[in-house]
Amino acid sequence: MKTPPSSEKELIQRARDIAGLSFGELAQVAQMKVPESLKYDKGWVGQLLEWHLGATAGSKPIQDFPELGIELKSIPIGYNGKPLESTFVCVAPLTGVHGLTWEKSHIRNKLSRVLWLPVEGERDIPVTDRLVGSPLIWSPSKQEELQLKNDWEELMDLIALGKVNQITAHTGEILQIRPKAANSRVKTEAYGVTGQPIKTLPRGFYLRAAFTSYILQTYFI
Incomplete structure (x- = not known):
């Protein structure tokens, strides 16, 4: 893995350096095996990009580049140039939420500065042949x-x-909460309507594809 970038400028330059290259080319340099399908290896693309960009966070609940205050997010793009799916941001807390504010939330920290990296995502393109696109650095506007x-x-x-079990994928305009687990047997603690402890699927925060599409269209100049 590369050493962490010392500045935002260096990080963006590294991202530009890998734009236009294929997953296969990048994997060869990183000595990583390319999976035939990403169905069971959804985190593989992120790991590959992190290796080349010098991300240090790994699976820790912090920004990918904590020294720079920047999060890395790859977006699978379709032939029409639009995101193919919603973007996972972070795990949603289901306990200990009383008194939690947006200003001090983990998700706000994650989204305060994001390096977006579009990648080809159409399933008929072999994983090894999919290309990395041009990077975009973004911070939300006041309105966003x-x-x-x-x-x-x-x-x-x-x-x-x-009411965690009443939340659906339709709740929220640009941010949604969805189950985030390897399978339905994975359970975590939450609370029911009367305050009783319950077991439920872990949840994650996701940005809707329409919002990430808007980001790409608005900020790519």
Whole structure:
């Protein structure tokens, strides 16, 4: 793995250096095996990009480049140039949420500065042949942050009221909460409507594809 970048400028230059290269070419340099399918290796692309960019966080609940305050997010793009799926941000807390504010939340920290890296994502393109696109560095505008905050508060209110199982993928305008588990047997603790402990699927925060599409269209100049 490369040493961590010393500045935002160096990080962006590294991202530009790998733009236009294929997963196969990047994997050869990193001595990583390319999976035939990403169905069971969803984190592989992120690991490959992290290796080349010098990310240090790994699986820790911090930004990928904590020294720079920057998070890395890859976006699978379709032939139409639009994101193919929503983007996972971080795990959603289901306990200990009373008194938690947007300003001090983990998700706000993650989204305060993001290096977006579009990658080819159409399934008929072999994984080894998929190309990396040009990078984009982004911080939410005041209006975008207000939208995120409003959605976050709505979702966290439902969790605090013990209504986690009433949250659907339709809740939230640009931010949603969805189950985040390897399989349905994985359970975590939460609270029901009367405050009783319950077991439920772990949840994660996701940015809707329409929002990431808007980011790419608005900020790519």
